[in-house]
Amino acid sequence: MNALSHTSKPDAARLALDVERVRxxxxxxxxxxxxxxxxxxxxxxxxxxxxxxxxxxxxxxxxDHANVHRGVHTLSHRATDAYEGAREKVRGFINAASTxxxxxxxxxxxxxxxxxxxxxxxxxxxxxxxxxHLEHHSNIVPWKLLCERTGAVLRVAPIDADxxxxxxxxxxxxxxxxxxxxxxxxxxxxxxxxPVKRIVEWAHAADVPVLLDGAQATLHAAVDVRxxxxxxYAFSGHKMCGPTGIGVLYGKQxxxxxxxxxxxxxEMILSVSFAETVxxxxxxxxxxxxxxxxxxxxxxxxxxxxxxIGLANIAAYESRxxxxxxxxxxxxxxxxxxxxxxxKAGVQSFVxxxxxxxxxxxxxxxxxxxxxxxxHCAMPVMExxxxxxxxxxxxxxxxxxSEIDQLIDALQVAREILS
Amino acid sequence: MNSGLLDIYRQKVLDxxxxxxxxxxxxxxxRQVTGFNPLCGDKLTVFLTLEGNxxxxxxxxxxxxxxSLAAASMMTDxxxxxSVDRAGELIQEVHAMFGEGAVPHDRRLADMRALENVxxxxxxxxxxxxxxxxxxAALDDSGKQVSTE
Ligand SMILES: Cc1ncc(COP(=O)(O)O)c(C=O)c1O
Numbered sequence: 362m363n364a365l366s367h368t369s370k371p372d373a374a375r376l377a378l379d380v381e382r383v384r385x386x387x388x389x390x391x392x393x394x395x396x397x398x399x400x401x402x403x404x405x406x407x408x409x410x411x412x413x414x415x416x417x418x419x420x421x422x423x424x425d426h427a428n429v430h431r432g433v434h435t436l437s438h439r440a441t442d443a444y445e446g447a448r449e450k451v452r453g454f455i456n457a458a459s460t461x462x463x464x465x466x467x468x469x470x471x472x473x474x475x476x477x478x479x480x481x482x483x484x485x486x487x488x489x490x491x492x493x494h495l496e497h498h499s500n501i502v503p504w505k506l507l508c509e510r511t512g513a514v515l516r517v518a519p520i521d522a523d524x525x526x527x528x529x530x531x532x533x534x535x536x537x538x539x540x541x542x543x544x545x546x547x548x549x550x551x552x553x554x555x556p557v558k559r560i561v562e563w564a565h566a567a568d569v570p571v572l573l574d575g576a577q578a579t580l581h582a583a584v585d586v587r588x589x590x591x592x593x594y595a596f597s598g599h600k601m602c603g604p605t606g607i608g609v610l611y612g613k614q615x616x617x618x619x620x621x622x623x624x625x626x627x628e629m630i631l632s633v634s635f636a637e638t639v640x641x642x643x644x645x646x647x648x649x650x651x652x653x654x655x656x657x658x659x660x661x662x663x664x665x666x667x668x669x670i671g672l673a674n675i676a677a678y679e680s681r682x683x684x685x686x687x688x689x690x691x692x693x694x695x696x697x698x699x700x701x702x703x704x705k706a707g708v709q710s711f712v713x714x715x716x717x718x719x720x721x722x723x724x725x726x727x728x729x730x731x732x733x734x735x736x737h738c739a740m741p742v743m744e745x746x747x748x749x750x751x752x753x754x755x756x757x758x759x760x761x762x763s764e765i766d767q768l769i770d771a772l773q774v775a776r777e778i779l780s
Numbered sequence: 781m782n783s784g785l786l787d788i789y790r791q792k793v794l795d796x797x798x799x800x801x802x803x804x805x806x807x808x809x810x811r812q813v814t815g816f817n818p819l820c821g822d823k824l825t826v827f828l829t830l831e832g833n834x835x836x837x838x839x840x841x842x843x844x845x846x847x848s849l850a851a852a853s854m855m856t857d858x859x860x861x862x863s864v865d866r867a868g869e870l871i872q873e874v875h876a877m878f879g880e881g882a883v884p885h886d887r888r889l890a891d892m893r894a895l896e897n898v899x900x901x902x903x904x905x906x907x908x909x910x911x912x913x914x915x916x917a918a919l920d921d922s923g924k925q926v927s928t929e
Contacts, residue, residue: 376847429871447799546833717844717845717846718820719822719845719847719904720789720821720845720847722848723788723901723904724789734820735819735820735821736820736821740821743821749820749821749822749843750820750821778789779789779794779846
């Protein structure tokens with residue numbers, strides 16, 4: 362069980378993470394911004410990389426690089442081994458049954474688009490795709506496009522004032538025309554952790570497959586796709602201390618087999634003639650062209666790194682830090698927390714009376730504090746809460762209590778200047 | 781105020797943003813254009829009433845950050861009663877101010893000079909230019925919406 366679970370709270374490993382030791386691995390954290398120590402609290406947008414990841418990438422480029430799956434020479438073997446080794450690390454990380462279920466993509470966005478484009482080919486007018494009101498644009502727009510293409514209907518399960526999905530309504534919206542349920546595991550704008558295992562159970566009761574957007578989940582706690590039993594799970598390397606430009610689509614084997622290929626090109630074929638093309642086996646069927654080899658290797662190194670610290674330790678440490686941050690924010694006069702669901706991870710959004718989030722962001726930057734301001738690619742969420750944007754502080758396991766204190770002090774300065 | 785620390789929130793800027801001038805929706809206007817900054821969701825609508833070649837009234841409404849509200853307030857002050865041609869010159873001066881760092885000499889832009897340090901904040905320049913881009917579109921009569929992107 363882990364921090365993304367709705368059934369148990371982690372506490373055993375509370376002191377098992379030595380944050381000062383961890384921070385040594387992240388060179389980027391040790392710098393001054395506008396004369397203040399950097400407090401990086403924008404991890405939901407993209408997390409930072411430990412030395413181990415950048416070193417794995419440069420080691421690969423300095424010693425082993427060649428194209429994969431193509432050559433008989435030594436470097437090509439090494440590159441292929443490293444690339445496929447990374448795939449095995451991803452498999453282990455999310456506990457998939459087989460590496461043929463692990464497709465490397467550019468990121469969460471591409472993973473979702475892959476499913477929308479392929480599964481979408483059998484969607485008919487009047488079919489329904491069910492999402493929720495708290496999705497990131499990348500789990501809205503591909504479905505919207507699919508609906509426009511096919512005449513299918515996009516249905517949206519509502520959220521409540523705390524920013525939790527209204528589960529009773531969601532369950533009722535799963536019907537005979539539902540072709541897919543696509544839901545965030547963790548909301549990037551609100552931090553809400555959806556009870557995805559239950560959602561999967563409801564969908565399966567109606568024979569409906571489920572795609573989970575795990576972009577905001579994998580940094581914060583262990584994910585087990587077999588326990589969740591979802592058909593698809595999408596996530597991004599850069600949000601879990603890996604490189605940009607690499608991501609993963611997990612798909613259950615029989616689903617990936619059933620889906621038509623997506624992009625065409627090298628690597629995804631076994632034989633090509635002008636009359637007939639034979640597609641490659643999984644997962645290569647979905648990996649047209651030279652892949653992001655270094656990215657995959659970097660992601661593998663990030664997985665090693667996170668696993669060595671231990672996802673349970675990370676989850677325990679972070680949930681305590683998030684609790685501290687939320688309490689301190691809530692104590693500020695005129696500050697309204699946005700996103701107060703019972704089970705949350707990593708993120709706290711807020712607005713302050715009379716101060717525009719962008720002005721807040723600029724003042725905070727001056728105090729060395731990096732947060733995100735704006736709509737967080739979740740405009741429907743902003744509309745629901747009646748704001749144009751929010752300020753959002755988001756955590757990783759290398760953040761400290763004193764960085765949160767720095768945030769709170771900077772917010773006081775912002776209030777003095779701006780309100 | 782914390783002088784030196786944040787030279788973009790000068791007193792003059794804060795005065796305008798707290799009590800913006802000409803922030804209202806006129807009962808009728810000849811032209812109206814909404815300026816939209818997709819990055820932050822800010823929306824400012826500029827209302828223009830012309831009498832021949834003269835800007836008889838310019839007002840704005842909407843929501844935005846301190847920088848865009850102050851810039852909108854200053855913009856309405858600067859353009860009120862000016863000819864369309866002169867308004868075009870002033871708009872150019874403002875763009876040159878944020879683009880090349882040219883100091884605007886026109887005394888109608890004296891308040892705008894309080895925003896000169898916004899240039900040091902690339903992500904905020906569009907906040908300051910949003911109302912000016914919108915009023916330009918209104919003068920050109922080129923549409924109902926403009927975007928900073
Ligand atoms: C919940 C969620 N889904 C999807 C994405 C898109 O991820 P990427 O931009 O890495 O494709 C993000 C990133 O912000 C996210 O937070």
